[in-house]
Amino acid sequence: MSAVLVSTTVNGDQTEFVCQTDETLLDVLRNRLGLTGSKEGCGTGDCGACSVIVDGRLVCSCLVLGVEAEGSEVNTIEGLADGDNLHPLQSKFIEHAALQCGVCTPGFLIAAKVLLDRNPNPSDVEIRFALAGNLCRCTGYDKIVRAVKAAAKEVRKRR
Amino acid sequence: MRYETPTTTREAATLMAQAKGSAFVLAGGTDLLVRMKSGLIEPDLVVDIKHIPATQSIEKTAAGFRIGAAVPAVAMSENAALKKAWPGVVEAANLIGSDQIQSRCTIVGNLCNASPAADSVPAMIAAGAKAIIVGPHGRRTVAVEKVVTGPGAMSLEKGEVIEAITLPKRPPKSGDAFLRFIPRTEMDIAIVSAGVCLTLDNKRVIKKARVALGAVAPTVVLVPAAAKAIVGSKLDDLNDEVMEKLAAACAAACSPIDDKRGTVEFRIEVAGVLARRAAKIAYQRAGGA
């Protein structure tokens, strides 16, 4: 069959895996590497639940082939916290109750992290545009926007 | 499925030309993977062009700009010179999908998906963009409006791969603009779209124009009659008569479908409205007002 050996860096660790050529990065992360934080909501790029960072860019891992990750640096929700210390986004999501079922949450956190890395002082509108590729069926988005704003403040304080 | 990562466009073209079963070029994959997963296609070969240096960068050349076929749309917005010269093209490319999609999607993939609603295509056509095509028999350059021949149909021959898109040097006193109509502000497919590029003379009279419409015909259409309607006029006095002529020419070029997203009447009406609004923006950008 068409199984390929792929070498990548995942959350800072040198990682090798074998996958089928038509397997998505999302399936590799979840089924081969045991990193089940990234979720599959739609599988077609619409919901953002599978969001990860590849070489510094926010992508839907359901629309990336595992083989495309060769030589890349992949960052997932599992790498967001620093050991036991939650990232400000994670703390503020909890504080502001910006989640209910939680399926969308890893994707929102990753997308919000990419936003704050680029722009630590986003307006409400900028937050909403940056998170337009992430869908949430539960929260109604308002609490998510508030949590991201609060986290941004925290991030700025720590700089 | 065989997955290949050639390092030259020639090599990619050879792989595509020699492929036995179904073979597809992979750029950002935001169309291709969706089609693979839905079972619409089952590729025997996927040729990933992202390892080819000639597809990876945006170059400012003596003739204008050269945008590699693997350049994601987000990189276009990060290129200040490109944004300054061709704001309409960059804005159109940046309308494709979410930030997640922007990190991956390319304007060549958008073109080769051959959808009449592809957002970057009317802007590229209005700007006079050309596709550099590499095939088993060599290299050729084709105007973007000649690449797509119908919904899902292309004028590319077996084995031909697009290496880059070129944009001309923006002539003095020129400006471009792109607008689309969607029911929400993000993440939707255009019901109608319009790209306009204008060049003015020293008296701010329109000397040259290109108008292209999306989602109102089987392909994106270049509308010479719409350009003709405004050449020789000024738009800064919001000349209603000229604008009416522009809208009428656009309406005449439309042969849209009727679907749940928009009726024929609606699409035709909005095509004229968007062309007028885009023309005003392009006119301002050209230094007209």
Ligand SMILES: Cc1cc2nc3c(=O)[nH]c(=O)nc-3n(C[C@H](O)[C@H](O)[C@H](O)COP(=O)(O)OP(=O)(O)OC[C@H]3O[C@@H](n4cnc5c(N)ncnc54)[C@H](O)[C@@H]3O)c2cc1C
């Ligand atoms: C969630 C979501 C939202 C979207 N929103 C929009 C939107 O708002 N507007 C819009 O216009 N589109 C939208 N799209 C569609 C898609 O993202 C765009 O068409 C995108 O530009 C495709 O580029 P790509 O590089 O990902 O193409 P790919 O998927 O890599 O390729 C698309 C097609 O072109 C062919 N191809 C690619 N590169 C070449 C080449 N160099 N030479 C020859 N053939 C080639 C491929 O074989 C394939 O058939 C959306 C898609 C998703 C999943």
Ligand code: FES
């Ligand atoms: S699972 Fe990838 S975008 Fe929905």
Ligand code: FES
């Ligand atoms: S918390 Fe349930 S989908 Fe967002």
